Amino acid sequence: MNGITIAIPSGRLFPEAFSFLQRIGFVDAEVQDQRQLLLPARFPGSQVLIAKPVDLLVYVEHGAADAGIAGKDILLEQERDVYELLDLGFGACRGVVAVPQERVEEVWASGGLLRVATKYPRTAEEFFWKQGRPVEIIEMHGSVELAPRVGLADAIVDLVMTGQTLRANGLVEVAEVFQSTARLVVNRVSLRTRSQSIQALLDRIEEVLQHV
Amino acid sequence: MRLQNRKGHRYLQPPPGMRDRLPEEAESVLALQEKLRRTFTCWGYREVTTPTLEYLETIVRGAGEGVVERLFKLIGIEGELLALRPEMTIPIARLVATRLNNETLPLRLCYFSSIFRGKEARGDRPREYTQAGVELIGATGIDADAEVIALAVEAMQQAGVEEFQIGIGHVGFLKELLANGIEESDQTEIKELLYRQDFVSLRERLEELDVDQGISEAVLRLPEMRGSRALEEAHRLCPTKPARAALEELQNLLEVLRDYCPGARIQLDLGIIRDFTYYTGVVFEGYAGGLGYPLLGGGRYDGLLGRFGLPLPATGFAMDVDRILATWAPVSQPRRGVLVYVHKAERARGLDVARRLRGQGIVVVMEVTGRSWEESCQAARAQGLLLAARIKDQHVTIRHLQTREEWSVPLDAVEAVIRGRSQL
Numbered sequence: 154m155n156g157i158t159i160a161i162p163s164g165r166l167f168p169e170a171f172s173f174l175q176r177i178g179f180v181d182a183e184v185q186d187q188r189q190l191l192l193p194a195r196f197p198g199s200q201v202l203i204a205k206p207v208d209l210l211v212y213v214e215h216g217a218a219d220a221g222i223a224g225k226d227i228l229l230e231q232e233r234d235v236y237e238l239l240d241l242g243f244g245a246c247r248g249v250v251a252v253p254q255e256r257v258e259e260v261w262a263s264g265g266l267l268r269v270a271t272k273y274p275r276t277a278e279e280f281f282w283k284q285g286r287p288v289e290i291i292e293m294h295g296s297v298e299l300a301p302r303v304g305l306a307d308a309i310v311d312l313v314m315t316g317q318t319l320r321a322n323g324l325v326e327v328a329e330v331f332q333s334t335a336r337l338v339v340n341r342v343s344l345r346t347r348s349q350s351i352q353a354l355l356d357r358i359e360e361v362l363q364h365v
Numbered sequence: 366m367r368l369q370n371r372k373g374h375r376y377l378q379p380p381p382g383m384r385d386r387l388p389e390e391a392e393s394v395l396a397l398q399e400k401l402r403r404t405f406t407c408w409g410y411r412e413v414t415t416p417t418l419e420y421l422e423t424i425v426r427g428a429g430e431g432v433v434e435r436l437f438k439l440i441g442i443e444g445e446l447l448a449l450r451p452e453m454t455i456p457i458a459r460l461v462a463t464r465l466n467n468e469t470l471p472l473r474l475c476y477f478s479s480i481f482r483g484k485e486a487r488g489d490r491p492r493e494y495t496q497a498g499v500e501l502i503g504a505t506g507i508d509a510d511a512e513v514i515a516l517a518v519e520a521m522q523q524a525g526v527e528e529f530q531i532g533i534g535h536v537g538f539l540k541e542l543l544a545n546g547i548e549e550s551d552q553t554e555i556k557e558l559l560y561r562q563d564f565v566s567l568r569e570r571l572e573e574l575d576v577d578q579g580i581s582e583a584v585l586r587l588p589e590m591r592g593s594r595a596l597e598e599a600h601r602l603c604p605t606k607p608a609r610a611a612l613e614e615l616q617n618l619l620e621v622l623r624d625y626c627p628g629a630r631i632q633l634d635l636g637i638i639r640d641f642t643y644y645t646g647v648v649f650e651g652y653a654g655g656l657g658y659p660l661l662g663g664g665r666y667d668g669l670l671g672r673f674g675l676p677l678p679a680t681g682f683a684m685d686v687d688r689i690l691a692t693w694a695p696v697s698q699p700r701r702g703v704l705v706y707v708h709k710a711e712r713a714r715g716l717d718v719a720r721r722l723r724g725q726g727i728v729v730v731m732e733v734t735g736r737s738w739e740e741s742c743q744a745a746r747a748q749g750l751l752l753a754a755r756i757k758d759q760h761v762t763i764r765h766l767q768t769r770e771e772w773s774v775p776l777d778a779v780e781a782v783i784r785g786r787s788q789l
Contacts, residue, residue: 214657216656232561236588238564336565341657342657345530345591346530346654347654355589
């Protein structure tokens with residue numbers, strides 16, 4: 154695992170992604186400073202890059218990182234040219250359509266034009282397009298659950314883990330759009346030009362995954 | 366509805382994915398193209414050009430329906446549907462099938478062209494690419510495949526790409542692998558997943574489809590199937606006759622390539638996945654360390670020319686000129702030219718000097734603004750010129766713009782002095 158850069162996302166997946174890298178023995182240190190963006194790894198010339206989740210695949214696609222850990226939600230939304238090789242199992246969540254509890258009949262069952270707030274405009278658009286449902290997509294970057302409460306949207310497409318956020322905002326799930334877990338992605342050239350290190354990484358991960 | 370344009374002064378910008386090239390960049394492109402042109406020409410490949418626009422039908426006939434969403438589409442003067450060419454192999458196939466169909470085979474053609482393709486709604490990627498490539502048409506067999514790959518190696522060397530490697534795979538092996546354990550109706554989906562390099566979904570689908578264990582394992586092991594070890598493994602995992610034939614072809618090719626390009630780093634790579642609708646045999650890609658994307662790609666496409674009425678085997682490759690240039694260290698070269706400064710009264714004399722110098726291939730810039738000699742020298746220096754020559758009464762003063770050294774020279778000795786003093 155010499156000489157490779159692995160990108161992991163800040164935010165929701167960070168703690169699990171980082172402890173996964175510890176588990177496979179890629180890093181041993183604790184994170185001293187959350188603002189640090191590059192951390193040394195245990196192998197010469199190797200490092201960990203911490204990227205915003207939406208940027209992570211860009212680093213890997215262009216080869217600035219050789220490999221990365223990314224949520225399937227982002228992979229679906231961005232369709233980047235990277236190898237998606239392993240399901241790492243952690244970070245499980247679902248993307249769902251949710252609407253205000255008292256408006257299920259009115260906005261969902263009616264089949265009329267739906268205004269949908271989401272961080273996943275492409276995934277959402279494709280989902281509704283397949284359903285033949287007319288929608289207006291409103292792209293947001295955070296606190297999507299707020300949109301229906303203030304009349305910005307009729308529905309949301311967003312990630313749920315426990316469902317607590319939905320309940321707290323008076324929303325109910327009416328359809329599942331996708332399921333997501335953390336995935337190992339690899340740059341298509343690194344796979345070949347740094348094949349020994351990448352192979353060592355893959356072997357180590359498979360070994361660890363089998364012991365879960 | 367408000368019709369306000371968010372981008373404001375759009376007329377100041379090129380459209381998304383399009384770019385300008387400043388002189389230094391344009392000169393690099395040209396320098397690279399010259400190196401490649403010399404290489405291709407020395408191997409007997411002759412340059413062709415085709416129109417930027419083709420009928421949409423032509424492109425679709427060559428690349429399949431799926432290509433449409435990635436094309437720039439236009440409506441022609443008579444209302445016909447046109448497209449900007451998304452690559453050069455299809456236009457050349459059309460050209461050969463219709464205009465070069467009586468030539469003695471094989472044909473060796475090369476090109477240097479802009480191609481245009483978009484991907485989805487994202488503007489963060491280029492949509493215009495400069496490609497250099499070759500096509501070897503009307504020859505089948507191992508030597509034809511090897512020549513084209515060897516030429517790719519030579520081109521990378523000539524282009525100064527360091528530490529590059531070539532991976533060689535085979536579409537026939539992949540197709541056979543899939544044809545063997547997967548229902549025809551499911552193959553499109555599996556190919557799509559392979560094309561997207563989504564091996565997690567691939568694993569799930571193969572399990573759901575209850576695909577034969579060996580085949581399924583082989584498909585999932587594709588990203589790791591490289592090097593000579595992979596050959597044995599592939600033989601074991603997919604023991605059908607056509608798969609064996611493809612693998613043997615690869616093995617022989619690798620052997621022959623040792624003669625074609627000794628010392629080059631060429632590796633068997635069964636995980637190379639290129640467009641299934643198009644390629645029929647050996648496929649290959651070129652990579653350089655530290656760059657995240659392939660610099661070149663190509664392979665055998667024996668079915669394409671037949672779609673244009675002239676069934677002929679063919680193979681070729683295309684290189685991405687901009688990506689290769691990205692491997693070049695930026696060099697700011699001085700322009701090494703001469704400014705000629707002359708009074709109106711002696712214009713003819715000045716122009717004569719300029720003509721003679723230019724005749725020797727020296728860059729000469731005439732002072733056209735009416736500035737003073739000192740101002741002209743300053744401007745010329747700022748523009749990167751090396752010398753300035755002032756002509757006055759049969760006499761020439763030559764100034765070195767960096768050192769400010771000056772020489773006084775008789776008019777008929779100007780060329781000799783300029784060449785001698787400055788290695789222009």
